[in-house]
Amino acid sequence: MTPFDPARWRPAPFLPRSDVRDGALTFVIAVLCFLACLTALGAVASDRAARGWTAQLAGSATVVVHPRPGETPDSAAARAAEALSSVAGVTEAAALEKEKAEALIAPWLDDPRVLADLPVPRLVTVELDRRAPASTEAMTAALKAQGLDATVDDHSSWMKEIKAAAGLTRWAAFGVFLLIAMATAAAIAFATRAGLAARRDIVEVLHLSGATDGFIARMFQVRFARMAALGGLAGAAGAAAFGATLRLIGGGEGLTPVLPVAWSDLSLTLACPIAAAGVAALAARRTAVALIGELT
Amino acid sequence: MSRNAETQGASDTAEEPILRFDQVSMRYGRQPEVLTDVSFALRPGSFHFVTGASGAGKSSLLKLIYLAAKPSSGLIHLFGEDLSRTPAARLPLLRRRIGVVFQDFRLLDHLSAFDNVAVPLRIASQRPSDYRADVAELLGWVGLKAKMQALPPTLAGGEKQRLAIARAVVARPDLLLADEPTGNVDHQMALRIYRLFVELNRLGTTVVIATHDQDLVARSGQPVMHLEGGRLSFPSAPRSRP
Ligand SMILES: Nc1ncnc2c1ncn2[C@@H]1O[C@H](COP(=O)(O)OP(=O)(O)OP(=O)(O)O)[C@@H](O)[C@H]1O
Ligand SMILES: [Mg+2]
Numbered sequence: 001m002t003p004f005d006p007a008r009w010r011p012a013p014f015l016p017r018s019d020v021r022d023g024a025l026t027f028v029i030a031v032l033c034f035l036a037c038l039t040a041l042g043a044v045a046s047d048r049a050a051r052g053w054t055a056q057l058a059g060s061a062t063v064v065v066h067p068r069p070g071e072t073p074d075s076a077a078a079r080a081a082e083a084l085s086s087v088a089g090v091t092e093a094a095a096l097e098k099e100k101a102e103a104l105i106a107p108w109l110d111d112p113r114v115l116a117d118l119p120v121p122r123l124v125t126v127e128l129d130r131r132a133p134a135s136t137e138a139m140t141a142a143l144k145a146q147g148l149d150a151t152v153d154d155h156s157s158w159m160k161e162i163k164a165a166a167g168l169t170r171w172a173a174f175g176v177f178l179l180i181a182m183a184t185a186a187a188i189a190f191a192t193r194a195g196l197a198a199r200r201d202i203v204e205v206l207h208l209s210g211a212t213d214g215f216i217a218r219m220f221q222v223r224f225a226r227m228a229a230l231g232g233l234a235g236a237a238g239a240a241a242f243g244a245t246l247r248l249i250g251g252g253e254g255l256t257p258v259l260p261v262a263w264s265d266l267s268l269t270l271a272c273p274i275a276a277a278g279v280a281a282l283a284a285r286r287t288a289v290a291l292i293g294e295l296t
Numbered sequence: 297m298s299r300n301a302e303t304q305g306a307s308d309t310a311e312e313p314i315l316r317f318d319q320v321s322m323r324y325g326r327q328p329e330v331l332t333d334v335s336f337a338l339r340p341g342s343f344h345f346v347t348g349a350s351g352a353g354k355s356s357l358l359k360l361i362y363l364a365a366k367p368s369s370g371l372i373h374l375f376g377e378d379l380s381r382t383p384a385a386r387l388p389l390l391r392r393r394i395g396v397v398f399q400d401f402r403l404l405d406h407l408s409a410f411d412n413v414a415v416p417l418r419i420a421s422q423r424p425s426d427y428r429a430d431v432a433e434l435l436g437w438v439g440l441k442a443k444m445q446a447l448p449p450t451l452a453g454g455e456k457q458r459l460a461i462a463r464a465v466v467a468r469p470d471l472l473l474a475d476e477p478t479g480n481v482d483h484q485m486a487l488r489i490y491r492l493f494v495e496l497n498r499l500g501t502t503v504v505i506a507t508h509d510q511d512l513v514a515r516s517g518q519p520v521m522h523l524e525g526g527r528l529s530f531p532s533a534p535r536s537r538p
Pocket of ligand 1: 324330354
């Protein structure tokens with residue numbers, strides 16, 4: 001052993017470098033951050049899916065044509081398509097062929113032969129101009145002018161439901177996020193309390209040697225912030241890997257139409273370690289200052 | 297003995313006392329008082345022993361002085377400040393002017409002897425380059441030159457005691473308090489430690505030592521404050537006289 005050279009001495013940290021508890025706490029924070037990141041990814045993806053669906057629905061309308069007595073369903077549908085084509089804001093209107101219309105109903109019937117006896121209504125699919133879509137009223141008026149009995153569905157009730165569902169998802173994700181942040185703060189506060197109790201000897205000696213409450217609190221603050229950042233990084237990396245797997249498995253189709261994950265979404269997870277460190281620092285400081293304040 | 301504690305008439309002295317108790321009482325929680333109506337004043341640069349049976353309140357008295365407890369009634373003036381009016385934010389600054397040798401040492405077991413001694417200097421935000429040499433010299437002075445890297449649990453009782461003393465004096469406190477600093481060592485070591493305190497006192501530090509060691513008190517000839525049942529008295533003549 002070389003003799004000790006005071007000139008080379010560097011101050012050692014007041015808190016012991018490692019505590020047994022630290023590993024477990026880092027794991028808890030990693031799991032919480034993993035869940036938080038998944039929640040965020042899910043929220044972003046479902047928001048994107050909802051926007052995609054409403055965009056598709058907004059660009060089209062469906063018209064159900066009820067043939068009048070004396071007119072074949074085919075001719076009624078053809079006339080309706082023609083009437084609709086000339087409405088401003090309609091880019092394309094086409095009658096759905098009989099087979100396709102029947103195919104839509106067939107799954108709901110036990111015996112496909114019944115179809116022949118059923119007055120299956122004819123559908124006209126309408127593509128709307130995205131920038132200036134034709135209104136339901138304008139289309140209804142054009143149909144009436146041709147003496148056609150038809151109902152126009154511009155999908156607005158569907159869109160309302162999808163939007164409501166998307167909004168609900170957003171709020172739910174936000175709520176879960178808040179809960180996770182609170183759970184993280186509580187875990188840190190608990191650990192700080194335990195850390196202070198376990199290191200009471202150190203805290204007391206520093207306190208009696210004239211250390212300010214802020215100085216002592218900062219030791220715990222720094223320690224728990226670093227630990228949380230580490231746990232947050234691990235959790236975020238796990239979530240990012242999970243998201244990347246979804247994206248790869250999903251590809252263009254697969255899962256993506258339901259939960260379309262974009263590569264750029266994965267950068268969201270980077271905020272997690274920072275947020276975790278912030279929450280941890282705040283919780284540790286609050287707890288430490290309160291406990292040190294009790295000393296004298 | 298010019299350095300004696302003053303019972304009454306503290307205000308008569310020209311020099312302002314470094315510490316003054318005015319009818320101070322203290323209790324732990326709702327328990328009966330452990331100190332009752334304690335009054336005294338210490339001049340800067342004085343040296344006093346606090347004696348008394350076990351449980352007489354010696355450690356409690358010191359706790360009041362090193363700001364680890366508050367009196368239940370009465371006034372304490374420390375370094376000329378009325379502690380009842382001192383804002384909490386100032387207390388750390390006052391504590392930095394006091395060195396304490398605790399009855400149970402309170403060394404930090406995970407830190408080397410060198411790091412333990414450096415604690416008060418680090419808290420006072422001094423730069424390592426400014427105090428490294430001082431710490432090493434002080435450790436040599438208390439006979440721990442070869443133990444600078446040792447962890448406290450590996451030290452002998454007397455070594456721990458000297459380490460605790462080194463930490464208490466390293467920041468050159470104005471007031472040094474020692475609680476039973478010779479409690480766990482043999483007679484020879486007790487004398488060595490006592491001489492160390494006298495040396496510091498010569499350099500200007502006010503010293504207060506709580507002890508059971510009647511023999512040491514008698515040999516030293518230093519003034520005594522005696523506690524009995526929580527009350528303070530001042531035996532006038534040191535017992536070293538024949
Ligand atoms: N933290 C505490 N809580 C409650 N009572 C206490 C506490 N510390 C001391 N006491 C009580 O206060 C009284 C005085 O104790 P103190 O430690 O001041 O005595 P002492 O003179 O230092 O004794 P010793 O010589 O044994 O160290 C005792 O009756 C003790 O039981
Ligand atoms: Mg005691």
